[in-house]
Amino acid sequence: MVELLSQLTAWHWLILGVVLLGIELLTGSTYLLWPAASALFVGILLFIAPGLGWEMQMLLFFLLSITTLVLGRTHLQRLVKGGEPSDLNDPGLAMIGRQVRAVADFTGIEGRVQVGDTQWSARLSGGTAEAGDLLRVEAVEGATLIVGR
Incomplete structure (x- = not known):
């Protein structure tokens, strides 16, 4: 397993990000948006710093995913919903x-x-x-x- 993880490249992260974005488009929940953005970020970072070890890649991915999920759900949800209840169905x-x-x-x-x-x-x-x-x-x-x- 460690051998497989040590072979991760920027393309693996970019593909993971695109796949997660595709699933997000199908579900529309915004929960997969944040891990998708994190995977894309790690993939782009690996083009800039290709010597980054798999441990650091995974750590960065998990920390970014959790951070963006918490920030996105708390701050962006208010912007999307407008902060006021809708009377559309009432x-x-x-x-x-x-x-x-x-x-x-x-x-x-x-x-x-x-x-x-x-x-x-x-x-x-x-x-x-x-x-x-x-x-x-x-x-x-x-x-x-x-x-x-």
């Missing part, structure tokens, strides 16, 4: 801030509002509301809109 969240019209007088804090062509149950966050009043959606709790002036 139409209720997309209604926050939208103006709606009261369908009938609210009894206490409970009532109904018109949103587009649909009526929703609504609860007032404060004050009173009568039929026709314009209200603003402040939050969504299940199928009930929390509205206010």
